[in-house]
Amino acid sequence: MTAAAVWINGERAESLSALDRGLHYGDGVFETIACTHGRPRLLSLHLARLALGCARLRLPAPAAQRLRAGIEQAAAQADRSIVKLLLTRGIAVGRGYGVSGEQGSWLVIRYPWPEEDPALARAGVRVRTAVTRLGENPALAGLKHLNRLEQILARNEDTAVEAEEALMLSHSGKLISGTMSNVFLVDGVGGRLRLRTPDLALCGVAGVMRRVLLREAAREGIPVSECPLTPADLDAAAEVFLTNARIGIWPVRSIDGRALAPGPLTRDLQARLVPLLEAPDA
Ligand SMILES: Cc1ncc(COP(=O)(O)O)c(C=O)c1O
Numbered sequence: 001m002t003a004a005a006v007w008i009n010g011e012r013a014e015s016l017s018a019l020d021r022g023l024h025y026g027d028g029v030f031e032t033i034a035c036t037h038g039r040p041r042l043l044s045l046h047l048a049r050l051a052l053g054c055a056r057l058r059l060p061a062p063a064a065q066r067l068r069a070g071i072e073q074a075a076a077q078a079d080r081s082i083v084k085l086l087l088t089r090g091i092a093v094g095r096g097y098g099v100s101g102e103q104g105s106w107l108v109i110r111y112p113w114p115e116e117d118p119a120l121a122r123a124g125v126r127v128r129t130a131v132t133r134l135g136e137n138p139a140l141a142g143l144k145h146l147n148r149l150e151q152i153l154a155r156n157e158d159t160a161v162e163a164e165e166a167l168m169l170s171h172s173g174k175l176i177s178g179t180m181s182n183v184f185l186v187d188g189v190g191g192r193l194r195l196r197t198p199d200l201a202l203c204g205v206a207g208v209m210r211r212v213l214l215r216e217a218a219r220e221g222i223p224v225s226e227c228p229l230t231p232a233d234l235d236a237a238a239e240v241f242l243t244n245a246r247i248g249i250w251p252v253r254s255i256d257g258r259a260l261a262p263g264p265l266t267r268d269l270q271a272r273l274v275p276l277l278e279a280p281d282a
Contacts, residue, residue, distance in 0.1 A: 005077075007108040010070055020105055022088025025097065026146035028105075029053035030086040034113075034246040035075035040083060041277055042245060043068065045208040050087060053143040059089055060104035070108045080113035082246060088146070121270070124253030124262045125164040125242065127178065129231070130154035134170045134177075136202035144205050151179040161256065165242060167234070170203050175229045178242050181250070182210035185229065186239035186265045193265045194223035196233070209243035216272060222265070239263035248273050 006014055021027035031046040040046070047064050054061040061067075067085060074083050086107040093100035132154040140147075154166050165178045176198050177183055182205070184197045195217050200206050217224040234240065240252040240260060249270045251262030 005110045017091045019091045028088030028146045033083045035081045038076045040075045074110040082111040084109045124251035126254045127165045128161040128163040130166040134203040142206035155179045176204040181242035181244045182207040185237035198229045199226045241266045
């Protein structure tokens with residue numbers, strides 16, 4: 001399998017209307033779903049985030065059952081794939097930003113699973129701090145909406161630092177996330193390791209893998225919190241790791257050239273994730 005396969009509103013198709021508001025304004029939301037053994041992983045969490053985005057942006061959406069069936073049938077046609085679900089406000093009725101009862105469009109796109117160096121999950125990844133910062137806007141914070149220009153700028157900055165991912169700060173200088181991942185810091189208090197991840201009330205995407213990690217850590221009795229974090233917290237962290245729906249956990253092995261060893265809590269959480277992601281709709 002090499003090329004992407006596309007379904008629009010449940011039918012095999014290749015092109016979307018030039019009048020679609022997703023194209024004009026980024027007026028929509030999306031999910032990137034890792035599929036293994038022909039099944040979408042964490043599908044309920046993906047659909048829940050999509051539903052939250054639709055509610056907050058007042059986007060028309062088909063019944064979750066239809067979306068679920070569309071994603072499942074796309075995933076079933078390959079052992080491993082990445083299925084992207086895009087939902088837009090649809091073909092514009094009028095011109096301009098005003099909404100006029102559009103019907104909505106939904107696209108399912110199946111991509112081949114990307115070839116990847118297994119050392120990234122084992123030995124870890126190098127990260128740099130992006131110069132581009134994230135705007136702060138509680139109305140959009142947490143959502144996986146179609147406007148990803150900040151991530152595109154950050155990802156493509158002109159820099160000599162070699163890195164697999166870039167960390168992004170908010171305009172007020174808080175640590176928020178990677179360009180395509182959420183970030184967790186591990187440090188010790190009173191001889192006990194604790195886990196912290198940035199609070200996303202003002203910006204950032206609330207990742208499904210981040211949600212899984214928060215849930216699992218709490219279940220295992222590992223102290224975990226969502227809180228404001230700064231670059232100083234990053235410098236002081238004993239372990240740092242990144243999460244997303246496809247990669248699971250990537251330990252960080254260097255930040256802006258400063259070496260960092262993947263540590264025991266990161267390894268422990270990586271091991272816990274393996275059986276969990278094998279479970280149906282984990
Ligand atoms: C900006 C951003 N933050 C976080 C994530 C992680 O989200 P998820 O765990 O849902 O893949 C992504 C995933 O692509 C992302 O693009």
